[in-house]
Amino acid sequence: MPPESENPSRSLTAANVVVFAGKGGVGKTTVTAVVARAAARSGRRVLVIELDGKLALDELLPERDGEHVTVVHLSAPEALEEYLNDHGFRRIAKRLNRTGVIDMVGTAAPGIDDIVVLGKVKQYERSGEYDLIVVDGPAAGHAVSFLMSASGLADAVRGGPIRSQADAVLELLADPERCMAVLVTLPETTPVNETIETAYALEENVGIRLGPVVVNGVDAGTELPEPDDVEAAFAGADLDRPTQDMLRDATAFRRARRAVESEALDRLSERLPLGQIQLPALPVAGLSAEDIDALADDMLSGVDE
Amino acid sequence: MTDPELDAELDSGVETAPPAASLREVVERSDVLVCCGSGGVGKTTSAAVIAMDAARCGRRVVVVTIDPARRLSDALGLESGLSAEPQRIDLDQDVHVEGEMWAMMLDTAATFDGLVRTYADDEEQIERILTNGFYRNMASAMSGTQEYMAAETLHALHHDDRFDLVVVDTPPSRNALDFLDAPGVLSRFLDHRIFKLAMLPTRSGLKVLGSAAQPIFKAIGKVVGSDVLADSLAFFQAFSGMETGFRERADDVVALLRADRTSFVVVASPRRDTITEAVWFARQLADQGVGVAAAIVNRVQPEFGEIEEPARATDGDDVLSSLWANVAELRAVRTAELAALAPLVELTEPAPVQVVPLLGDDVHDLDTLEQLGHHLFPAT
Numbered sequence: 001m002p003p004e005s006e007n008p009s010r011s012l013t014a015a016n017v018v019v020f021a022g023k024g025g026v027g028k029t030t031v032t033a034v035v036a037r038a039a040a041r042s043g044r045r046v047l048v049i050e051l052d053g054k055l056a057l058d059e060l061l062p063e064r065d066g067e068h069v070t071v072v073h074l075s076a077p078e079a080l081e082e083y084l085n086d087h088g089f090r091r092i093a094k095r096l097n098r099t100g101v102i103d104m105v106g107t108a109a110p111g112i113d114d115i116v117v118l119g120k121v122k123q124y125e126r127s128g129e130y131d132l133i134v135v136d137g138p139a140a141g142h143a144v145s146f147l148m149s150a151s152g153l154a155d156a157v158r159g160g161p162i163r164s165q166a167d168a169v170l171e172l173l174a175d176p177e178r179c180m181a182v183l184v185t186l187p188e189t190t191p192v193n194e195t196i197e198t199a200y201a202l203e204e205n206v207g208i209r210l211g212p213v214v215v216n217g218v219d220a221g222t223e224l225p226e227p228d229d230v231e232a233a234f235a236g237a238d239l240d241r242p243t244q245d246m247l248r249d250a251t252a253f254r255r256a257r258r259a260v261e262s263e264a265l266d267r268l269s270e271r272l273p274l275g276q277i278q279l280p281a282l283p284v285a286g287l288s289a290e291d292i293d294a295l296a297d298d299m300l301s302g303v304d305e
Numbered sequence: 306m307t308d309p310e311l312d313a314e315l316d317s318g319v320e321t322a323p324p325a326a327s328l329r330e331v332v333e334r335s336d337v338l339v340c341c342g343s344g345g346v347g348k349t350t351s352a353a354v355i356a357m358d359a360a361r362c363g364r365r366v367v368v369v370t371i372d373p374a375r376r377l378s379d380a381l382g383l384e385s386g387l388s389a390e391p392q393r394i395d396l397d398q399d400v401h402v403e404g405e406m407w408a409m410m411l412d413t414a415a416t417f418d419g420l421v422r423t424y425a426d427d428e429e430q431i432e433r434i435l436t437n438g439f440y441r442n443m444a445s446a447m448s449g450t451q452e453y454m455a456a457e458t459l460h461a462l463h464h465d466d467r468f469d470l471v472v473v474d475t476p477p478s479r480n481a482l483d484f485l486d487a488p489g490v491l492s493r494f495l496d497h498r499i500f501k502l503a504m505l506p507t508r509s510g511l512k513v514l515g516s517a518a519q520p521i522f523k524a525i526g527k528v529v530g531s532d533v534l535a536d537s538l539a540f541f542q543a544f545s546g547m548e549t550g551f552r553e554r555a556d557d558v559v560a561l562l563r564a565d566r567t568s569f570v571v572v573a574s575p576r577r578d579t580i581t582e583a584v585w586f587a588r589q590l591a592d593q594g595v596g597v598a599a600a601i602v603n604r605v606q607p608e609f610g611e612i613e614e615p616a617r618a619t620d621g622d623d624v625l626s627s628l629w630a631n632v633a634e635l636r637a638v639r640t641a642e643l644a645a646l647a648p649l650v651e652l653t654e655p656a657p658v659q660v661v662p663l664l665g666d667d668v669h670d671l672d673t674l675e676q677l678g679h680h681l682f683p684a685t
Contacts, residue, residue: 024477025345025579056578088524101521103447103494108537109529110442156438157530189667190376191345222630225623233624246610247628253607254631256665283637285645286577 009038009299011212011275015180016125017172018211019135021143021198022184026191027216030287030295031184031279032136033060037296040067044131047124049074051117051138060292070130074120076113077102083116087161109157111149118150118169125178137181144198147173147181147206176209184214185268187261187278196271212275213268220280224255324598324656328570329682331598331657332359335568337463337471337561340601341484342572343582344477347603349374350668351572351661352474353381353408354677359470360396360406366470367391367407367462371455371477374410380670381408389415391467398671407468416454417444424550430543438533439540451476452487453555460558485562485593488555495548568598573649575605575642580649587652600653601681602646606639607662 012018012035020035022028032048040046045068050057057071080102089101106113124133138146145152150169157163172179181202185195195213202208225233230251234244269276280298282291325331332338332355340352349370356368370377370387378387381394389412396402418435425431434440444450455473462471475484526534561567569590573583580602587597614629650658661680668674 023345024343025574025576029578084524084528087528101525104537105525105529107443107447108439108525108533110447112529157533160527160530162528163530193375221634222627224631225627229624230628233622233628237622237625242610243612246612247625247632250609250632250635251628253609253665254635257663260665260667283634283641285575285580285641 013039017133017179019137019181021137026184026186028184029056031214033292034295036134038299039132040069047130047133049135074117079116080113111152114146114149119165122172144201173208180209180211182211187264192264192268212277215278217281218278328599328659337567339569341475343579346572346574348572349474352472356472358682360404363403364470365405367468369473370410413451413454414444424547433543437540438536449487449490452484453491456558488558492552492555571597571600575646577645583649600658603661604663605660
């Protein structure tokens, strides 16, 4: 079997549940969509779980003939409310402001809403209806606390239904066959630094299996000539001064950006002994469903090579 | 994209003065400046650059970041990082600076502790609250606490004589109103009916025991366990008597957020999703009668002229053809980005929209911050 980094589609989907984590703006949702599409194209029944009330994935993953992709949305407060209603709150809560009760429970036992969400994920996993479940994880720095909610609650709550829920979730998170986390980042200094920190925090505090890191938006554009070669080419060409300056400036800019990028990627490989999967930057300001299809096909063809 | 209803709302906005002509004018007109937007768009950096420019214009300004912002504190030359106490930044390196720039980071839990100390009756009450598990959760983890404490910190700094301008970066919340509402939400929570239930007098005087017998608390206890429930009820009892102080303070904070000389600046990056969020923020603020004073779009692909590749100019020359290919690729990105940010520009104008180009280098020292400053505050 080839090393993980050469087999992106498979290494990214090597557990029943794959949680994509990374800070806002790194393209986590895009990566989730590409992986879901690629898995569906290789014949798997895929469930995509979107958290935090975002509604982007329906648009990025429209129905395609012969492919099984289902998108569901889970919101922590709603899941908690539903859970409480199922556990004897419905009648009592009617008399009180519902959000007040939910706030109080959420504060008394922080992470309880995350547990309820993870409990639902576990339920889907156990249903056997899907070959792969991908979770577009919570935004910002919430990934660690989201995944840690189970161990935190298990410490605080000694009995009752929430405790057994937490135990079941811990079991899911600790089983490398059933669950793994994939960190998504950009080839830039700050996102890479945060990814390294998050990886260590997850390792230490959650003990969840980490898949390869996905680096989104890597510059895979035209190769740039060396400065000396540029001057030589200018000497032999009939280009006016402003044109030469423009071409030179644009090249210098691109070269500088690529230097920042490769420095960030180098540090990522140095500090994190995980595989790296790079997705190319596309000249767009936001991806469409067709872009997702194309990236998924790229990813799958990478497997055949 | 026009929305007559929204336009009317924006037109009927609070101030009667014409919109500021530039970001610098927005800053001049403000005592408090709030940078909001989704995560990863450069809010913290923008806040720092704004503060730096204001100091150069003679203001005594403090910038508050939400997280440790390691790279920013390095860039500012703070060797031990940002702390919860404002630290003076040395800007006086090449040219004399009239004003002062200070920087600090929000400490949510310590700020909350400070409020408790202010409104508690005695040491014993302070002790009982600060050591309570429910309180610790609330001070560190409850949703909205960070927003509330950011607003509270802003209020405290606004009344601190050392400063005449406070620039704050907001938590990367999906909802602009979280920030405006948080003080009210929390004081309502503390003043809630549940709380009153927990305080029902009981015969034995053992309030915790008495309250725990209420059906609602029995149900909560069944879910979270009796220890956690007892802790929660003990908190509400310890907190008794402080609700009014907290509520009045929250009202002051909300009033400051809505004051004429408090400005909201929406920060975005030129991607469709963050622009959509920024537009959503701006609309929410407008709905609340709080206009967006300016918008900043960071990291837009720079422009490299409009010269077109001459026909057959690169015949057989690989070097020249890759130079032209590079320009074409960069222009394609810029075109896509400008199209993506158009809705935000349309919604914000006539208030200023400042587009900041992606630089060749990341921010890592005062010089790179300064470069951003030239783009955020272009010389007229």
